[in-house]
Amino acid sequence: MKHQKIIIFLVITSFFLFIGGCANSNETMQPSSSAKVISEGEKLVIKASSFKFEPSEVKIPANKDIELQLDMGESLHGLAIPELNVDIKEDGESVMINAQPGEYTYVCSIMCGAGHEDMKGVLIVE
Numbered sequence: 255m256k257h258q259k260i261i262i263f264l265v266i267t268s269f270f271l272f273i274g275g276c277a278n279s280n281e282t283m284q285p286s287s288s289a290k291v292i293s294e295g296e297k298l299v300i301k302a303s304s305f306k307f308e309p310s311e312v313k314i315p316a317n318k319d320i321e322l323q324l325d326m327g328e329s330l331h332g333l334a335i336p337e338l339n340v341d342i343k344e345d346g347e348s349v350m351i352n353a354q355p356g357e358y359t360y361v362c363s364i365m366c367g368a369g370h371e372d373m374k375g376v377l378i379v380e
């Protein structure tokens with residue numbers, strides 16, 4: 255009888271360890287919280303200012319038409335995603351993008367000053 259109790263105890267303990275292990279591995283699968291998530295039908299507005307993009311990390315669904323708009327107010331910047339043939343240079347201008355899964359870098363395409371080279375963002379498509 256004593257052995258049986260020990261075995262039951264071990265089975266229950268390992269069961270909870272197993273569940274705990276699964277929960278932990280799921281946690282590491284969570285997307286990083288810093289990326290702004292755009293769902294299908296939502297417009298992606300990227301704000302450009304001196305010298306950064308907001309958001310600088312954004313996630314969109316793959317193989318869906320997403321409207322991408324550049325918002326820069328009074329400042330003068332461009333928004334280029336070379337791999338997607340995107341190069342917006344007017345405030346409020348928008349284009350439709352439809353991308354394969356992957357990570358694409360967006361950059362400023364107008365020489366805007368000292369921080370120009372630092373104007374970068376990541377478009378995560380998945």
Ligand SMILES: [Cu+2]
Pocket residue numbers: 331332362363364365366367369370371373
């Ligand atoms: Cu620039």
